[in-house]
Amino acid sequence: MTAPASDPDVVNVSETGAGRFQVRVAVAGSSFLADEPVEAGGLGSGPNPYDLLASALGACTVMTLRLYAERKGWPLDRAEVRVLHARTGLEGRDRFAREIVLHGDLDGVQRARLMEIADRCPVHRSLERGAEIISVLAHPPMIDGPAAGGGDGHLADMQEACCD
Incomplete structure (x- = not known):
């Protein structure tokens, strides 16, 4: 199963x-293994x-926080997110809990705003x-063309999430 190398969203x-x-x-252009x-x-x-x-939730959260802090010129040295996942069976509703740590000389207003931005990732x-x-x-060949991934993708979505 191969998709065209020209479509990074597949x-x-x-x-x-x-x-x-x-x-x-x-x-x-990269690959990794998944397993049980x-x-x-x-x-x-x-x-x-x-x-x-x-991992997708944690990665997107950290990336979105970084993008927002850079746009604002805020002193976010590093962001860390720990994600916990639970579900009560195949038909149960999934629950994700994020523990977000913001390193840097941020004031209370900046920290509160970054927590709001985390929910916008x-x-x-x-x-x-x-x-x-x-x-x-x-x-x-399987999925082909720009309709598969939706255009600008994740970066554009993060940039929109960071708009005030």
Whole structure:
């Protein structure tokens, strides 16, 4: 399964043949493994899908905070986010808890504003409102063209989130 190298918004996921669950994820010129832990029958060779979802929320939060602090010229030295994920079964509502640490000589107003901006990160908003998922049985080549990823993508969404 391959997508055109010219479309950085397409994520390709394919089985590696190693273990029951190990997959290779390829996106924007890089790749990594995803898997299930050994105790769940996997090889433990990478994050599981829920780890990836929580990682997306944490990464987007930190990136959005950085972008906003830079635009304002605020002394944010470093942002850290710890994401906890829980769910009460397959039909249960997912719960994500973020612990956000802001390092730097920020005042109370700046810290409060950055916490508001964290809630505006694009992945946070996607998770809050839910998403439409369209699945089709495809034959190679798979997804092609700009409609697959939505144009400017994540950076444009973060920039919009940082607008006052």
